[in-house]
Structure formats: C-alpha cells, structure tokens
Amino acid sequence: MPSRDGPAVVEVDDLVKRYPRTDTNAVDGLSFTVAPGEIFGLFGPNGAGKSTTVGILTTRLRATGGRAVVCGVDVGRDPAAARAHLAVVPQHNNLDRALTPRQNLVYHATYHGVRRREAHARAAELLDRFGLTERADRRIEAYSGGMAQRLMIARALTHEPAVLFLDEPTNALDPQTRLLIWGQLRQLRERGVAIVLTTHAMNEAARVVDRVGIVDHGRLLTLDTPTALVRGLAGDALLDLTVTPAGGDDPDALCAALGELPGVRKAERVATPTVPAGGRPGGGAAGLAGVGAGGAGMLAALAAGGGRPGAGRLAALAGAGLLGRGGGAAGNGGRGRLRIRLHLAGDPATLLGPAVTVLTARSAAVNAVDVGEPSLEDVFIELTGRQPR
Amino acid sequence: MTALDTPTPLRPTATPPSRPGTGRVFAAVLRRDLMVTGRELWVILVQVGLTPLFMLFVFDTVLGSQGLVGRGFADVFLPGIIALAALTTALQSVALPLVKEFGFTMEIEDRLMAPLPTGYVAIGKLVIATIRGLLAAVLIYPLGALMVGSAPWRPAGLPLAFVVALLGAWIGGAIGMSLATTLPVQRINVTFSVILTPIIWTGCIHYPWPRLSSVPWYQVVTALNPMTYVSEGVRGALLPGVPHLPAWVCLTVLTGVAVVLTWVSVRCFTRRAIQ
Structure with a gap:
C-alpha cells in the first residue's frame, strides 16, 4: 500500500x-x-x-x-x-x-x-x-x-x-x-x-x-x-450514441449490428438521459454540461434534423465537444430514443464513421454522440453489475 | 468565509491527540444535559405539577369539601405526591428524550462518540434524571402545601425524605432508560400507560401500606412496587405518627432495586448504542 x-x-x-x-x-x-x-x-x-x-x-x-x-x-x-x-x-x-x-x-x-x-x-x-x-x-x-x-x-x-x-x-x-x-x-x-x-x-x-x-x-x-x-477496465474509450431507430427496427438488433464493427469490444444499451448530464472527465461532450439544455438540445436537434449529416461532420462536432448528451429538444421529444454504448479498443474518432454508416443503412437518426473515457463509475458497474440492490 | 482551495494557515499537522481523562469528559457530557435542564425548568414545572396538583385538589379540596374525605387525608397524601413526583418525573425526563435521541434524530451519537466508556453516558443520563426528579419533589412540596393550605413539617425528617426521594428518582430514571432503549418507538406510548398507571395506583401514594392489611392480596401487590417504598419512606420521615414501613426496610429495598435497575438500564443503553 x-x-x-x-x-x-x-x-x-x-x-x-x-x-x-x-x-x-x-x-x-x-x-x-x-x-x-x-x-x-x-x-x-x-x-x-x-x-x-x-x-x-x-x-x-x-x-x-x-x-x-x-x-x-x-x-x-x-x-x-x-x-x-x-x-x-x-x-x-x-x-x-x-x-x-x-x-x-x-x-x-x-x-x-x-x-x-x-x-x-x-x-x-x-x-x-x-x-x-x-x-x-x-x-x-x-x-x-x-x-x-x-x-x-x-x-x-x-x-x-x-x-x-x-x-x-x-x-x-x-x-x-x-x-x-x-x-x-x-x-x-x-x-x-x-x-x-x-x-x-x-x-x-x-x-x-x-x-x-x-x-x-x-x-x-x-x-x-x-x-x-x-x-485496467476492458476498453480504452467509450462512444455513446443516442439514436432514434427507424420504425420497425429492433433496438437489440441495432445494438448487435454496432457491436460487430471491428474495434468494438462490447456494445450495450444504457439508460437515455432525460436532461443533459454532467460530462465524463475527458469526454467530448463535457463542454456543454451545465450551460443549459437549450444549447445542447439545439445542437442535437440540428444534428438529428439536418438530413442525417455525414460522418465527417458528426465526427467534427463530437471532436470539438459540441454535441450534447441527448438534449431534450430533438424532433420527437425523445420518444423511441436509444442510447448505445460502444466499448472501444482504439480511437473513437476512427469508429465514428463506420458506426454512422451502420445507422444510416438502417435508417436510424443520430441524436447525439458522446466520446469519452471510462470513468470510475464504469469500473464500479463493471465490477458490481447493473442490477439495483 | 475563506477561499475554497486556498490553503489557510491551520494548526500544524494533526498529531494523534492523547485521550482526555474520563472524569473530564463525563463532566462535559453532564454539563450539556444540565444546561438543557436549566433551560427547560418551566417544562419540568408543568410536567411535574399538573397531575399531582390536580390529584391533591380533587382528593382534598373537592372531596374534602363534600365530606367524602377526612380532614387528615391531605397530610397522608402529600408525602405520597412528593414521592410520586420524584419517581415519575425522573422516569419521563429520561425516557422521552432518549426515545427521540435514539430514534429518528440520533442526536445522542455525538455524545456516544466521546472518548468515554458508553456506560458513563448512560450513568450521566441517570444523574440528570435524578436531579430532575429531586427538583420535582422539592418543588411539589411547597406547591402542594399551597394547594391544600397545610403540610406536614418536620425538619428532622427532611434528610431521610431527601435520601428516599433521591433513590426513588434514580429508580425512576433507570426504569425510564430501560424502557426507552429496549422498546420499539411505536409501542412506547402504550407501554408508558401500561407501566406508569400501575406504578401510580399500587404505589401507596394515597394510603399507608400497613393499613392495607384489610386487603391482604393488595398489600402483597403493593409490596412488589418500588414506588411503595418511596411513598412510605417519605411519609415515615414527615409523619412518624402515621403507621408506615420502617425506614431501614424502605432504604434497603430501594438501594437493592436501584443497584439491580442501574445494571439493567446501563446494559440496555449500551446494547442499544453498540450493536
């Protein structure tokens, strides 16, 4: 010690x-x-x-x-x-x-x-x-x-x-x-x-x-x-995608499809935040936390409603720390949204493109992207499980 | 308020403090309760005064004026009332705060965390309860005398009356502490009624014990109640002419009961404090 x-x-x-x-x-x-x-x-x-x-x-x-x-x-x-x-x-x-x-x-x-x-x-x-x-x-x-x-x-x-x-x-x-x-x-x-x-x-x-x-x-x-x-935690980085699957698409199948991308160690569904939460340390979305729901929500809406922007633009937004974590103002008001966490072995920026391609192919709308590193809380969840006590 | 992250000039690095003396810590814990007691003097007065004074008023003034109760009854009754005030005030003044302090506020934790064996915190509670009980007895004497217009007065008997009241108060405190630390909060009210009522009515407050020979089974029942020995002790000290239990019997029984109940109540307290 x-x-x-x-x-x-x-x-x-x-x-x-x-x-x-x-x-x-x-x-x-x-x-x-x-x-x-x-x-x-x-x-x-x-x-x-x-x-x-x-x-x-x-x-x-x-x-x-x-x-x-x-x-x-x-x-x-x-x-x-x-x-x-x-x-x-x-x-x-x-x-x-x-x-x-x-x-x-x-x-x-x-x-x-x-x-x-x-x-x-x-x-x-x-x-x-x-x-x-x-x-x-x-x-x-x-x-x-x-x-x-x-x-x-x-x-x-x-x-x-x-x-x-x-x-x-x-x-x-x-x-x-x-x-x-x-x-x-x-x-x-x-x-x-x-x-x-x-x-x-x-x-x-x-x-x-x-x-x-x-x-x-x-x-x-x-x-x-x-x-x-x-x-020591399994992955080096995390990529959180808040998406709205196309009507009729199975959320689990969508999650599984993302999990099959090369470089993804694990894909899991996590709870969708109802308000922009505080960013994780080093996370790409941390810049907007606490500034107000309006800004993050508006950017998220822009990204979502802008005719499914290309991977490059999304990656740039995410990289610059401009995307909120599931802002509340997007199109359908958050109904049907899905938050998928990808545990990555390498750089999240290189995976953003392929991920968006998968989503586009399945006609899913991207509402928010959050790039980050695992936190102590992730270590905790990994060790003690998700089941509430 | 100082800036959040600016290191402020504090005392040098904390060195493990040496353990303070038990007597000093005990005095500090006691001082807190004494201060609170001093501030609540009027509460004690109300707590103490109402029931006994109403009893005196009804039994002496009301029933006496109707000729239902003899003229000498107040003299027999007042020593019983003094004894009752000592025991029940001590009981209530330790039990009710303890239920609260051990219950939802957990206020007592700060004192339990003092560098003092937990039993001493319990003893401190008994000391304060006894002080409050004695205070009640001392206050009720002149108040009762004012109410009925006369009172037995025998200075030579006062030291004995004081010692008996003190033992009675200590016993009351010990009963209160045992109840408050063992019973679930939701049952405390009903238990008080179940315990307090027999203590009052079988405690020879209204009548001298020897005269109960006309109802032998009841005389046996009253002999099992420590309250009886407090009433008889105070009555014997103030009214030696009225038949009463000998002082040595009262003192012996009360001392024995006090020793046993002290052990029981401190144990209950400690078990509640440290699980």
Whole structure:
C-alpha cells in the first residue's frame, strides 16, 4: 500500500460482521489500510457492507471477527481510546437540536477534553472556514441540508481527529457546497488527516481520493488508485450514441449490428438521459454540461434534423465537444430514443464513421454522440453489475 | 468565509491527540444535559405539577369539601405526591428524550462518540434524571402545601425524605432508560400507560401500606412496587405518627432495586448504542 507519512492509521484485517438472525456476513473478510494524509474511498452498492465497516471502525458496531485498528488502538478492545483519534460525519443529520450551531461545536470539543476557552476559539475558526459565522447562533432547525452538512463536518474537526470518516458527504448538496467540502477535504489531507469516505458520487470523488476500495457482498473486489482502476477496465474509450431507430427496427438488433464493427469490444444499451448530464472527465461532450439544455438540445436537434449529416461532420462536432448528451429538444421529444454504448479498443474518432454508416443503412437518426473515457463509475458497474440492490 | 482551495494557515499537522481523562469528559457530557435542564425548568414545572396538583385538589379540596374525605387525608397524601413526583418525573425526563435521541434524530451519537466508556453516558443520563426528579419533589412540596393550605413539617425528617426521594428518582430514571432503549418507538406510548398507571395506583401514594392489611392480596401487590417504598419512606420521615414501613426496610429495598435497575438500564443503553 502507498505509505505517505508513517505507519497506517487505519488497519482493517480480515474483518467479519454477521448481524444476529442473518445467514450471511455483512462484512466478509475485509482487509485494507489507510495512511496518514490519505483520502480513501470505500465504494460499493447499497448494502455492500461499507457502512457496516465504517460502523465497526467508528466503534458503533461490534465486529464478529477480524481486527480493526485506528491509530494503533484496537477499536474492539478499547473503543473509548479509539474515539479520541477519530471523527464521524454521518449521512443523516444528527446535530444536537437542543443546542445552537455554535454550541454544537463547542460542546463537541469539550466532549473530547478540549478546554472551553480553546473550544470557543476553534468553533469560531471552523464556523468561519465553513461559512457559517453569520448563522452560528440560530436554531438548528432553520438550517438547510447543505448548512447542516457543513456544520457536521466542522463539528467533526473541532477535536482535530487523526482519521475522519465521512458517509456520503456531498449527497444531495448544491455544487457550491460540494466544492467547499471537497476543498476542505484536500486541506485536511495536506495536514496529514486520513479520510475514509463512502459515496455514490464516484466520478466527483475520483478527483480527490488517493485510493479506492470497491466492496460488494462484504468483500473487497478491488483496491487501487482511481487512474489504475480506470486503466485496467476492458476498453480504452467509450462512444455513446443516442439514436432514434427507424420504425420497425429492433433496438437489440441495432445494438448487435454496432457491436460487430471491428474495434468494438462490447456494445450495450444504457439508460437515455432525460436532461443533459454532467460530462465524463475527458469526454467530448463535457463542454456543454451545465450551460443549459437549450444549447445542447439545439445542437442535437440540428444534428438529428439536418438530413442525417455525414460522418465527417458528426465526427467534427463530437471532436470539438459540441454535441450534447441527448438534449431534450430533438424532433420527437425523445420518444423511441436509444442510447448505445460502444466499448472501444482504439480511437473513437476512427469508429465514428463506420458506426454512422451502420445507422444510416438502417435508417436510424443520430441524436447525439458522446466520446469519452471510462470513468470510475464504469469500473464500479463493471465490477458490481447493473442490477439495483 | 475563506477561499475554497486556498490553503489557510491551520494548526500544524494533526498529531494523534492523547485521550482526555474520563472524569473530564463525563463532566462535559453532564454539563450539556444540565444546561438543557436549566433551560427547560418551566417544562419540568408543568410536567411535574399538573397531575399531582390536580390529584391533591380533587382528593382534598373537592372531596374534602363534600365530606367524602377526612380532614387528615391531605397530610397522608402529600408525602405520597412528593414521592410520586420524584419517581415519575425522573422516569419521563429520561425516557422521552432518549426515545427521540435514539430514534429518528440520533442526536445522542455525538455524545456516544466521546472518548468515554458508553456506560458513563448512560450513568450521566441517570444523574440528570435524578436531579430532575429531586427538583420535582422539592418543588411539589411547597406547591402542594399551597394547594391544600397545610403540610406536614418536620425538619428532622427532611434528610431521610431527601435520601428516599433521591433513590426513588434514580429508580425512576433507570426504569425510564430501560424502557426507552429496549422498546420499539411505536409501542412506547402504550407501554408508558401500561407501566406508569400501575406504578401510580399500587404505589401507596394515597394510603399507608400497613393499613392495607384489610386487603391482604393488595398489600402483597403493593409490596412488589418500588414506588411503595418511596411513598412510605417519605411519609415515615414527615409523619412518624402515621403507621408506615420502617425506614431501614424502605432504604434497603430501594438501594437493592436501584443497584439491580442501574445494571439493567446501563446494559440496555449500551446494547442499544453498540450493536
């Protein structure tokens, strides 16, 4: 494992957890370590065992077997001592409603032995860092979800933990708050704080995490840096085609026809986005994400309604990052559309021409083209499957 | 608010903090509950006052004016009311917040994550419940006296009455904590009624225990209720002339029950906190 500065601060060794009255292990022989100043992402589908793992590491759950150590303290043997080194930011709002936001920070610090004068000073500094000073003495109930999340992270930092556990830290937050939180996490890493986070916003988290462990059914499926994980995935590139098949054409047959093109490792149907989604890193369509549905939709409509433009023009549009990902304004309003993902072994630009030729031959309209590289989320889907849990 | 990605001058790299002393952390957790209790004093007053004062009013003032209840009844009843206030206030003041804190808000997590053995957080809850119960007992004494116009007054008996009320409050807190940490939230209301009602009506609040010899089976039933020993203890301390259970019996039983229920309630709390 990549050692940053000194010995691991989190050590999980063959950890097992079986809940009473169940037949399977929620955590089934999990092992990993986290170094000081490392951001470690623990990803997995719902019910994969990541929350249970974090629950054990944070002393709220008792392990059935194996060992979990935080800062050299076995969490099972001496939970109270382990708690002095760690902090948790849960997914749900567990702020103390009987206290004001400022008091939440001050009291939390005193629970960890910080003297009141120092606790007040730390609270003031953290409220400022998280942009909450002006609302520090109001009622917690008046806080929005984003403010509560910021306050919970600030609270976790008042006793200066060596390890910070975050469960879905940016879930359902606006972009500004997400940006603030990721920025703060980077700063903490600079200070040597180890961070263990679980999230479903993987592509966003991929930009901050140093290493990722993907778990499913309580087992570790893979553990590596995001770059290495993405590089290891089957294809080198992806080509997403949003098309409207000709009436009577079988979508599966269309998908299969594209899959037979030379250079295509795999062709699959994926969900058609209803609004232009955020682009994947390095994707050709990323340029329009967030600008507005109108622009992307108009270009998509142009491409679709322009009498099936030639491959050259489409490739140029895609290459310049001008095509939206299935904008909503095209001809039939999105009905009957199909999104086909081609996993490619080589350069997507060379395959665009043949793909459009196949589509033209079958009288299918091309609505949008999206060129990209596999993301962490693709790695995740590849490993854990498409089936919802 | 500082810029998002600008490294701000923070404290030097986090060094693993040493574990603070248990006493200090315990005091900090207790301080939070004391602060909240202080702020909710009027809530306690209402919580405490209404039922016992209504009982006193109906049994003494209303029924007394109709000649249905004898003149001395208020004197026998008031010590029972003081005992009732101590036990039930403690029970309610720990149970209701705990149901909420362990239930949907999970507010207690922050204190459970303090570097303190979880049992101490539970003990802290019992201490606060006892303080609230005692506060209720102390408040109800003059309030009840004002309501009925007189009260037994025996300064020599006050220390014993205080100790008995304290044990009663502690027991009430332990019962409340055991219930709140073991019962499913949806059943908590009905359980309160099922538990509280017999505690009140078989607890010798209205009558001295020795006089129940006329209904022996009921005397046995009341002897199984710890409330009986709280009522009898307070009554014996304030009204030595009225037949009552000896103080040593009350203190022994209450101490034993308190020890057992402390163990049970702390265990229930810990099992709920760490699964």
